[in-house]
Amino acid sequence: MTKKIMLVRLSSLGDVIFNIPLANVLTDNGYEVTWLVSEKGIDIVKDNPAVKNAVLIPLQRWKREGFSIKNMIEFFRLIKRLRDEHFDVAIDTQMMFKSMIWMRLCKAKRRICYSYGREFSNLGGNEFITPAPNPNWQTHAIFRHMQYAEYLGLEGTDRVKFTLPATSQETKNKVDELLKDVDNSKPLVVICPATTWKLKHWNRDNWKAVVEAIKDKCSLVFTGTAGDKDLISYISGDKFINLAGLTNIKDLIEIFSRAVLVMAPDSGSAHLARATEIPAVISIFCCTPPTFYGPFGDDKKYFALNGNLKCQPCHTRKCPLEGKDAEQCVNYPKPEEIINIVNNILQNSKHSV
Secondary structure, eight states, X not given: OOEEEEEEXXXXXXXXXXXXXXXXXXXXXXXXXEEEEOTTTXXXXXXXXXXXXXXXXXXXXXXXXXXXXXXXXHHHXXXXXXXXXXXXXXXXXXXXXXXXXXXXXXXXXXXXXXSSOGGGGGGGOSEEEOOOOOGGGOSOHHHHHHHHHHHTTOSOTTOOOOOOOOOOHHHHHHHHHHTTTOOTTSOEEEEOOOOSOGGGOOOHHHHHHHHHHHTTTSEEEEOOOGGGHHHHHHHHTTOSEEOTTSOOHHHHHHHXXXXXXXEEESSHXXXXXHHHTSSEEEEEOSXXXXXXXXXXXXXXXXXXXXXXXXXXXXXXXXXXXXXXXXXXXXXXXXXXXXXHHHHHHHHHXXXXX
């Protein structure tokens, strides 16, 4: 008999991606996975082969609209829907107040979470995992999440399998149009220089130096949100294709799948590129730990780099240092290190798709 399991990982995009291998292990071991996810990750959870049901929890809309009778009714309907599933197991890899609520109210027989967590999140569980110590963030987030599968006694927890929704013909046609001016005689390189944390942003002049060094060897495309246009304009000198504000998650999956290389800071774009398993990925880390969040696997294809400064990783949004030592992590690694890696990748590439 198939067992039903509810996986709670609402956000962010990168963290949702890091839970896909766990969902695959659960599915491969006979569980029917229902995944609770917010707007940030719905496009990679819905129609994902690892997931039976994707349940959208519209956190962004609720926050934007504030309290209303309509939203309260929607909330209670979602609770009823979850209770009607009669889940055998629920697991919370988010471990925050917003995930605890769903764990607490879903009525699953077994509600598994870490023995400690932020914002009293362990109150959502009735079974607890005490995670192994992770000094200096040496164990990747993916394998931290796999501890839930290990606790359940499942097989295959040493395997990392990414799956993404199939790309529609509509999306392919849209990307064809977005990339119509790309020179297909050169390898396609995508640069996604922005993310949500200021301290995750690599020095924009470093990006500019990399672009200047590689521009004649590849076709360059830049992606980001509408708010990233000015940054990309500075880095690119307005000489290359700038798709800022023109793409959604499904578009990015298709774009990354056509690339030889994707470069980004520690961001959802970097993690999404890795999940496609097609391009090489260079991810540049400033304040966050590359061993915990970086793309991993083939060390000639996936690169997670930082400056190896004594203060790294602080994993904070605001630099704890002052004076000349403050925010130095954003200046490293130096552009020459990235340029050398890019040159090696381009020399060994089979070309753009």
